[in-house]
Amino acid sequence: MSKKVFTEEEMEMLRNNPYTYSVTPSTLYFTKEFKELFWQEYQKGEVPRQILSKYGYPAEVLGKKRIWGIAHNIKDQYYSEEGLREGFLKRGASVESNHEIQETVRRLQREVRQLRQEIEGIKKTTS
Numbered sequence: 001m002s003k004k005v006f007t008e009e010e011m012e013m014l015r016n017n018p019y020t021y022s023v024t025p026s027t028l029y030f031t032k033e034f035k036e037l038f039w040q041e042y043q044k045g046e047v048p049r050q051i052l053s054k055y056g057y058p059a060e061v062l063g064k065k066r067i068w069g070i071a072h073n074i075k076d077q078y079y080s081e082e083g084l085r086e087g088f089l090k091r092g093a094s095v096e097s098n099h100e101i102q103e104t105v106r107r108l109q110r111e112v113r114q115l116r117q118e119i120e121g122i123k124k125t126t127s
Contacts, residue, residue: 004063017056021087028057028066035074035084042071 005025006014014023019034030038034055041051048071049059059067077084 003065003069006061010061013061014057019055019057028062028070029087030070030074032084032086035077038070038074039078039084042074 003026006023006028011023011025014020014028019031019037021029021031023029037055038048038051041054042048048067052062052067052070053059062070074084
Protein backbone atom coordinates (compact mmCIF):
# COMPACT_ATOMS: atom_id res chain seq x y z
CA MET A 1 0.00 0.00 0.00
CA SER A 2 1.70 3.18 -1.15
CA LYS A 3 -0.87 5.60 0.19
CA LYS A 4 0.68 8.76 1.63
CA VAL A 5 0.66 8.95 5.43
CA PHE A 6 -0.29 12.31 6.97
CA THR A 7 2.15 14.11 9.24
CA GLU A 8 0.96 15.56 12.57
CA GLU A 9 0.93 19.05 11.00
CA GLU A 10 -1.11 17.86 8.02
CA MET A 11 -3.58 16.07 10.29
CA GLU A 12 -4.02 19.23 12.36
CA MET A 13 -4.65 21.27 9.20
CA LEU A 14 -7.17 18.69 7.99
CA ARG A 15 -8.92 18.57 11.39
CA ASN A 16 -9.39 22.34 11.25
CA ASN A 17 -11.29 22.08 7.98
CA PRO A 18 -15.05 22.26 8.67
CA TYR A 19 -15.68 19.51 6.08
CA THR A 20 -13.48 16.97 7.87
CA TYR A 21 -15.39 14.39 9.90
CA SER A 22 -12.21 12.79 11.27
CA VAL A 23 -8.64 12.07 10.26
CA THR A 24 -6.03 9.45 11.14
CA PRO A 25 -2.47 9.17 9.82
CA SER A 26 -3.74 7.01 6.94
CA THR A 27 -7.39 7.97 6.44
CA LEU A 28 -9.48 11.10 5.93
CA TYR A 29 -13.23 11.00 6.52
CA PHE A 30 -15.54 13.74 5.23
CA THR A 31 -18.81 15.22 6.44
CA LYS A 32 -21.98 14.41 4.56
CA GLU A 33 -22.21 18.08 3.60
CA PHE A 34 -18.83 17.93 1.87
CA LYS A 35 -19.72 14.73 0.04
CA GLU A 36 -22.88 16.39 -1.27
CA LEU A 37 -20.94 19.47 -2.42
CA PHE A 38 -18.26 17.28 -3.99
CA TRP A 39 -20.85 15.18 -5.84
CA GLN A 40 -22.72 18.23 -7.19
CA GLU A 41 -19.54 19.76 -8.57
CA TYR A 42 -18.27 16.42 -9.87
CA GLN A 43 -21.51 15.99 -11.82
CA LYS A 44 -20.97 19.42 -13.39
CA GLY A 45 -17.64 18.20 -14.75
CA GLU A 46 -15.24 19.56 -12.13
CA VAL A 47 -12.05 17.57 -11.58
CA PRO A 48 -11.73 15.95 -8.12
CA ARG A 49 -8.38 17.65 -7.49
CA GLN A 50 -9.93 21.10 -8.12
CA ILE A 51 -12.99 20.37 -5.98
CA LEU A 52 -10.86 19.23 -3.06
CA SER A 53 -8.56 22.23 -3.40
CA LYS A 54 -11.53 24.61 -3.54
CA TYR A 55 -12.75 23.29 -0.18
CA GLY A 56 -9.36 23.46 1.54
CA TYR A 57 -7.81 20.07 0.80
CA PRO A 58 -4.48 20.64 -1.00
CA ALA A 59 -3.57 17.99 -3.57
CA GLU A 60 0.02 17.83 -2.35
CA VAL A 61 -1.21 16.84 1.13
CA LEU A 62 -3.67 14.22 -0.15
CA GLY A 63 -1.66 12.61 -2.93
CA LYS A 64 -2.86 11.34 -6.32
CA LYS A 65 -4.04 7.89 -5.23
CA ARG A 66 -6.06 9.28 -2.34
CA ILE A 67 -7.71 11.89 -4.58
CA TRP A 68 -8.77 9.17 -6.99
CA GLY A 69 -9.99 7.05 -4.07
CA ILE A 70 -12.03 9.92 -2.61
CA ALA A 71 -13.89 10.43 -5.88
CA HIS A 72 -14.44 6.68 -6.22
CA ASN A 73 -15.71 6.26 -2.64
CA ILE A 74 -18.09 9.22 -2.85
CA LYS A 75 -19.47 7.86 -6.13
CA ASP A 76 -19.95 4.41 -4.57
CA GLN A 77 -21.69 5.90 -1.54
CA TYR A 78 -23.94 8.06 -3.70
CA TYR A 79 -25.19 5.04 -5.63
CA SER A 80 -25.44 2.74 -2.58
CA GLU A 81 -28.73 1.97 -0.81
CA GLU A 82 -27.68 4.12 2.15
CA GLY A 83 -26.60 7.07 0.01
CA LEU A 84 -24.12 9.70 1.15
CA ARG A 85 -23.47 9.59 4.87
CA GLU A 86 -21.44 11.27 7.55
CA GLY A 87 -17.97 9.82 8.09
CA PHE A 88 -18.04 6.11 7.43
CA LEU A 89 -19.72 2.85 8.28
CA LYS A 90 -17.56 -0.10 9.25
CA ARG A 91 -17.74 -2.99 6.84
CA GLY A 92 -20.67 -5.18 7.70
CA ALA A 93 -22.40 -2.48 9.76
CA SER A 94 -25.89 -1.72 8.64
CA VAL A 95 -27.57 1.65 8.46
CA GLU A 96 -29.97 0.35 11.11
CA SER A 97 -27.12 -0.33 13.52
CA ASN A 98 -25.74 3.15 12.81
CA HIS A 99 -29.16 4.64 13.61
CA GLU A 100 -29.34 2.54 16.77
CA ILE A 101 -25.96 3.90 17.86
CA GLN A 102 -27.08 7.47 17.19
CA GLU A 103 -30.27 6.93 19.18
CA THR A 104 -28.29 5.44 22.08
CA VAL A 105 -26.01 8.48 22.07
CA ARG A 106 -29.03 10.82 22.14
CA ARG A 107 -30.60 8.86 24.99
CA LEU A 108 -27.37 8.96 27.01
CA GLN A 109 -26.99 12.70 26.40
CA ARG A 110 -30.52 13.28 27.73
CA GLU A 111 -29.73 11.13 30.75
CA VAL A 112 -26.53 13.07 31.46
CA ARG A 113 -28.42 16.39 31.25
CA GLN A 114 -31.08 15.08 33.62
CA LEU A 115 -28.48 13.84 36.12
CA ARG A 116 -26.65 17.16 36.02
CA GLN A 117 -29.90 18.95 36.81
CA GLU A 118 -30.52 16.60 39.72
CA ILE A 119 -26.99 17.23 41.05
CA GLU A 120 -27.52 21.00 40.82
CA GLY A 121 -30.78 20.62 42.73
CA ILE A 122 -29.06 18.58 45.45
CA LYS A 123 -26.27 21.16 45.71
CA LYS A 124 -28.81 23.97 46.22
CA THR A 125 -30.70 22.12 48.92
CA THR A 126 -27.53 21.24 50.87
CA SER A 127 -26.01 24.73 50.73
